[in-house]
Amino acid sequence: MKKILFLAFTFVSAFSFAQEAEKDYGQIHGNFQTNAQYYLRDTIIDPNGTAFPDERLLAAGFLNLTYSKGDFMAGLRYENYQNNLIGLPEGFKGEGIPYRFIRYKHEGLDLTVGNYYEQFGSGLIFRTYEERGLGLDNAMDGLRLIYEIRPGIKAKALVGRQRIYFETGDGIVRGGDLEFNLNEFNGNSSSTNLIVGAGAVSRFEESTDPIYNLPENVAAASLRANFISGNFNIFGEYAYKSQDPNSSNRFIFKPGHAIYANGSYSKGNLGIILGYKYYDNFLFRSERVANFTELLINYQPPLAELHTYALPALYSYNVQANGETGMQAEIAYKFDKGTLVGGRYGTLVNLNFSNSYALDKSFITRPGFDSVPTISGTNGYEDWAGFGDIQYSQDFNVEVKTKINKSLKGTFSYYNFIYNRSALLDGVVDDLVSDPNTLEIVYVNAMVAEILWKIKPKHSLRSEAQLMLTDQDRGSWALLLLEYSIAPQWFFAVQDAYNYGHPDPDLRVHYPLVSMGYTRGTTKFQFNYGRQQEGVFCVGGICRVVPASNGFSMMITTNF
Amino acid sequence: MNTKLLKTLLLLLSLSFSAIAQDKIPNIQLKDLSGNMIDANLLENNGKPMIISFWATWCKPCVLELNAINDQYVDWQEESGVKLIAVSVDDSRNSARVKPFITSQGWDYEVYLDENQELKRALNVNNIPHTFLVDGSGEIVWQHNGYMTGDEDHLYELIEKLNRGEEISE
Known part of the structure; x- marks a missing residue:
């Protein structure tokens, strides 16, 4: 027993000695994240089973390691896709170290x-x-x-x-x-x-x-x-x-x-x-x-605001590969406390407008193999840098942020979108459009009210009520979210999105989702269970379509 | 059984872990709002603690956190001398919005741009918001991922702890 303890002692002392002399050996840091999802077959939201993988359980993750010492830095990332989650590129398959570098800065x-x-x-x-x-x-x-x-x-x-x-x-x-x-x-x-x-x-x-x-x-x-x-x-x-x-x-x-x-x-x-x-x-x-x-x-x-509330985010803008033009204007003003609009604590008002159009092109075509004219192989088109006939999107939104009293904060927003579904989601390119009126345009009005209630120190309740009205596409939606958190470790949330205005009565369904998270130091665990609506997920100007799914998912993230 | 030895072992073990947790801000360039490049490893606060918070204009919990701290920031600064450095990871889609955004929010922070997420990557930040606490000698002593209402109170407890010269062991 004593011998083992002695060995352990030697090991630990050597280890701590090495750490004390860490300036000589450099430092290693990293992060780790893994996402896993267990899919349930849901014949209502996914009648053909396109979002129900054969594997039933999918998991993907990565580990970054960075070593630094003085002017040197080196790092690598191990990635693991068994297989990639539904909605993410399937090309990421298997495992390996696709990222490694050495950097010298002096x-x-x-x-x-x-x-x-x-x-x-x-x-x-x-x-x-x-x-x-x-x-x-x-x-x-x-x-x-x-x-x-x-x-x-x-x-x-x-x-x-x-x-x-x-x-x-x-x-x-x-x-x-x-x-x-x-x-x-x-x-x-x-x-x-x-x-x-x-x-x-x-x-x-x-x-x-x-x-x-x-x-x-x-x-x-x-x-x-x-x-x-x-x-x-x-x-x-x-x-x-x-x-x-x-x-x-x-x-x-x-x-x-x-x-x-x-x-x-x-x-x-x-x-x-x-x-x-x-x-x-x-x-x-x-x-x-x-x-x-x-x-x-x-x-x-993309020069368009990136929306993060779940319903407005369903109509996010992504840049069109074959050209576009547009503008954005935004005004933000904080009304001081004590003024009419400012109230007791001050009120922030933000107005944002942006639009995107196809370019004003006059196409040059030549006969293709099947004699149908094509722009391929020509200069494509003449272009006058103006706004074309096809509108891709327009986004007008107002956000008002205010503190109601000592423990209540509110954010209220209104959105008005014109969204060219044919171009932005179905990928219809402008040279194939002879009549812009044939394109499917979605007109959206949406409202979000978010209230944050600080109940007592470390305990808070956040709620979101969202309403999105449209007569086109999948129709109108309503969403309610309640999130209770106990800082700095726990959160519990329930959410229900209800597609009550879907043109197909069979698809007027609820998408309930429950989630909880636990944070310990720099490690965070999160579990979700429920239905996820089909949507567009965007970061930067790039978006991907996430299919509707049902199941249990988990995320672990840590860094060290 | 020699409990003294066991205690020594545990002590050494915890010491070696606290040694691992220590780290400096890497030598990566950030851009200030006047377009000047600064070296992140040279950020300092005259021997007082410093908060480094990674955020973006589109990140709701980030803005919530920075607003919650802003409500108390004047008191925090007066009592502890702490400084908050807000590093925006907005890319060129939104980086031009950062200055008007912080002006209208009324934030009194030192703000830098990390447009292609170089510092974020070098500090192994997965998701934002992500907050670091740096002590007076430039060592990162604590970090936290995500934001929940009330987290700022915990952060301030840690700053006070640092100012009393106590170790942070979480």
Whole structure:
């Protein structure tokens, strides 16, 4: 017994000694998350069984490990899909280590070998990133060098190929970016600043196409400027892409253009923002033929508010691959306490408007193999940078946030949407639309009231009442949520979404869901049981359709 | 059975774990709202505790948390000298909204942008909101994922503990 204790003692002392000297050995940290779902067959919401997997139980998860010591950092991610959850890309299958890197940072030098995520400007020509919740990960695998030539002048150069599931794509991606920051250059931190940048990215992919002479090298370049002065902030970026016939633009030879600009003013209680977008044939991938979120080289900011309440989120906007244009305006104002609107504690009012249209195109067609005219193989269309006849979306919403008394807080919002279901959900592309009136447009009015009641220290009840009215699509919905939490460890929630206005009386069903969560330190457990309505789940500008399902799900997340 | 030895063992074990939990903010660049780049590892608060909170304009619980802290922030600052650094992970879709957003909310925090989630990744943050508590010497002594009403009271208890020179062991 004593011997064992002695051994244990030696081990523990050695261990703690190693830790005391940790500056010499570096540090290891990481995180871990796993999601599992057990599916139940539900013949009402899913009559054909499309969302009922053969496996019945699906589980996916990952573990990140990062090691750092001084100027060195190294990391890897183990991922595991047995198999991927319904609604997430099926390409993620099995297990492996698709992400690993070594990074060295010293003074102005920053070198990465292996996988990395990077963004030039607003991402119009280059952005690699990950959104685990969407199954999006277009990490580069290659080399990246960032070098500060002198304070205020930063250069980036990179080369590599992109991740697609557990492999890398065929296309080679090369890029460079230069940014000049006036304040840093002058060595001051004044509130007036000018930042200008220029970047270029090119992709090489072999072409063996029997019909078209497809360019193997495709380049994109952009110029951007950001002027900041006190309360004003103005940003603009223009980008150009050379001929890039691909499966997303239906193999047209037209070069791409993109403009993304916004200006804002913020002072005192007031915030104003105006934005403009114009994306003409600007989807850029490292392989010509790819789907969904695969191998995206760039990011086109959607310039529309991201809604997170469950019902309004059913009509989320996603960027259209074959071009779009639109604008956004937003005003936020906080009425001071003691005023008529402000009441006793102050009231925040936020108004947001955004819209998106197809481009104003006049199509160029040629006869296809079956003599039906097609835009493929031509320049596609002439474009006048105006708003086209097809409206993709319009979103107007108002949010009022106020404190009612010492223990009650409320958020009340109203939404009005015009949502082009044919284009945004069914993928109808504009060159196939001869009459815009044939498109299925959904008109939505929605309201949400959220009340937070602080019952006593650490105990609170949050409730959401949502109502969404529409005569189109799946009809009207109502939703009620109650969430009781005991900080910092427990929460219990019940929710019922009722699709009472569905045109098919058999589908006027309830979607009840119960959930509970437990947090201990940095580890969080969450369990859900019930029905989940079919919906669109979006992060950033990218969305995926999640099918209706019924079952028991679990999430564990931790970091260390 | 030698209970003294066992106690020593337990003590050593807990010591070694507290040593593991210690960490510094990594050397990653953030952008301030005037477009200047700053090194995250140089963030400091004159030897006083510091809260680093990861949030986004679209994240409801994040905004709830930052508003709840904002209600008491003046008192917190006066009593403990604590500073809150709000790191927004909004991407270019929403990063232009950050400044008007915080202005209208009336937040008095130091705000930075982590546009492509580099610092978030380097600190192994899975989901937001995620809050770190950093002591006066720049060591991360505590972190928490998610937000529930009342969490801010617990956070402030920990800040007071730090100011009394006590160890945080959770």
